[in-house]
Amino acid sequence: MADIPFPERLLSGPPLDAGLESFLDQSSRLGPVPGPGDVERLITTLEASELLGRGGAGFPVGRKWRAIAERQGPPAVVVVNGAEGEPASGKDRAIMAARPHLVIDGAILAAEAIGADEILFYVGREHEVAVAAMAAAIGERATSQRRPMRLVQAPLGYVAGEASAAVNYLNTGNARPTTSPPRVSERGVKGRPTLVQNVESLAYAALIARFGDGWYRSMGRSESPGTALVTVTGVGRHQGVREIELGTTVGEIAASVGASAFDVRAVVMGGYFGTWAPAADAWHMPLDPAVMKAHGLAFGCGIVGLLQNDVCGVSATAEIMAFMAAESAGQCGPCVHGLRAIGSTTRRVAEGSGRAGDLRDLERWTTQIPGRGACRHPDGAIQLMTSALNTFGEEFAHHARTGRCAITGSRIEAA
Numbered sequence: 001m002a003d004i005p006f007p008e009r010l011l012s013g014p015p016l017d018a019g020l021e022s023f024l025d026q027s028s029r030l031g032p033v034p035g036p037g038d039v040e041r042l043i044t045t046l047e048a049s050e051l052l053g054r055g056g057a058g059f060p061v062g063r064k065w066r067a068i069a070e071r072q073g074p075p076a077v078v079v080v081n082g083a084e085g086e087p088a089s090g091k092d093r094a095i096m097a098a099r100p101h102l103v104i105d106g107a108i109l110a111a112e113a114i115g116a117d118e119i120l121f122y123v124g125r126e127h128e129v130a131v132a133a134m135a136a137a138i139g140e141r142a143t144s145q146r147r148p149m150r151l152v153q154a155p156l157g158y159v160a161g162e163a164s165a166a167v168n169y170l171n172t173g174n175a176r177p178t179t180s181p182p183r184v185s186e187r188g189v190k191g192r193p194t195l196v197q198n199v200e201s202l203a204y205a206a207l208i209a210r211f212g213d214g215w216y217r218s219m220g221r222s223e224s225p226g227t228a229l230v231t232v233t234g235v236g237r238h239q240g241v242r243e244i245e246l247g248t249t250v251g252e253i254a255a256s257v258g259a260s261a262f263d264v265r266a267v268v269m270g271g272y273f274g275t276w277a278p279a280a281d282a283w284h285m286p287l288d289p290a291v292m293k294a295h296g297l298a299f300g301c302g303i304v305g306l307l308q309n310d311v312c313g314v315s316a317t318a319e320i321m322a323f324m325a326a327e328s329a330g331q332c333g334p335c336v337h338g339l340r341a342i343g344s345t346t347r348r349v350a351e352g353s354g355r356a357g358d359l360r361d362l363e364r365w366t367t368q369i370p371g372r373g374a375c376r377h378p379d380g381a382i383q384l385m386t387s388a389l390n391t392f393g394e395e396f397a398h399h400a401r402t403g404r405c406a407i408t409g410s411r412i413e414a415a
């Protein structure tokens with residue numbers, strides 16, 4: 001855990017499309033897996049690095065490890081979250097496919113730190129390349145590990161990656177979220193304290209354990225230190241996953257995929273749980289969790305979705321809301337009925353067959369649904385919807401009033 005300057009980043013080394021980096025290759029490039037050494041020192045280093053979780057909520061990783069490490073009771077369990085049900089995201093499957101051993105290193109260190117005797121890798125079954133890479137890498141490491149490591153294919157579905165849904169699936173085969181309390185960190189897999197941690201978070205933890213918190217904090221261009229993976233979609237010839245210094249602006253990221261300010265009219269930041277903003281407002285926004293939070297935005301799982309100039313924002317929102325409604329796990333009334341109503345109403349407005357009162361209803365529902373589900377699925381969906389009404393307000397009104405799209409100029413026929 002030497003605190004040395006080191007030029008490595010998560011995506012240094014072979015390019016992402018080169019396939020799985022073997023354990024031998026990774027060891028000769030990055031050095032051996034650090035031993036857990038002094039567990040207190042490992043956790044302190046992670047805390048000092050200010051690494052935030054990359055599954056969406058941005059909770060400090062070191063603080064999460066400490067909370068479980070300091071509890072009394074039975075051995076804990078580590079669940080490595082590689083479900084990646086977010087359709088716009090590609091970074092988790094990319095890191096699992098290319099750097100599975102770094103994810104495993106992070107999981108082993110986490111297990112040492114929190115006193116876990118089992119590691120479960122929960123990987124979205126639709127991400128076939130990532131599943132194969134993780135299976136091969138776990139096979140390569142299993143014999144040298146004293147605690148069992150097992151790969152479990154997560155079922156399809158957005159909600160299946162939510163922490164309590166993952167734990168429920170591992171316990172019962174049902175990937176629906178459960179109510180909290182108890183938190184999974186108190187009673188999770190087999191009733192034991194469980195750390196659910198995103199794959200990217202663990203890969204960074206493995207690097208911080210090698211190179212020190214100072215190495216991580218030496219990167220970053222505004223308030224939050226470090227680098228992060230982002231997925232850029234929508235516009236540009238080179239869309240996909242890249243690693244950025246936190247604080248890089250949306251405009252710079254767009255330029256890196258070949259998109260200019262003239263191509264883009266709005267940006268959705270953070271994914272389907274995230275926030276729309278007009279391109280003019282988003283362009284100079286640093287992708288930095290602290291700065292974004294201060295502006296009412298979320299870094300989320302690092303999605304930068306660029307909406308092309310000639311694409312209708314109402315239709316783009318209708319698609320997302322239909323998806324979010326369909327992905328409700330079907331057990332909390334406000335989530336099931338509320339998201340369904342928002343999804344169908346937004347679609348009607350997008351298709352030009354809106355009714356009087358539709359926009360008023362949409363506004364009202366966005367204030368009634370948040371906080372009323374067992375998980376944050378409806379809250380995320382409502383955040384996206386609220387930002388759409390703010391960003392595309394005139395477009396929504398034009399659709400509702402005229403049945404035409406102000407952007408495409410077309411009369412829209414209801415499907």
Ligand SMILES: Cc1cc2nc3c(=O)[nH]c(=O)nc-3n(C[C@H](O)[C@H](O)[C@H](O)COP(=O)(O)O)c2cc1C
Nearest residue numbers: 053054055081083084085161162163197198201376
């Ligand atoms: C509806 C929903 C879906 C989620 N899906 C994922 C997912 O696919 N992968 C993931 O790592 N976290 C997902 N999360 C966040 C997890 O609940 C959890 O916070 C995360 O895995 C913790 O890891 P982190 O602290 O490293 O971010 C989701 C949360 C919600 C509310």
Ligand code: SF4
Nearest residue numbers: 329331332335373375
């Ligand atoms: S809030 Fe929605 S997604 Fe979450 S558990 Fe309830 S019904 Fe399922």
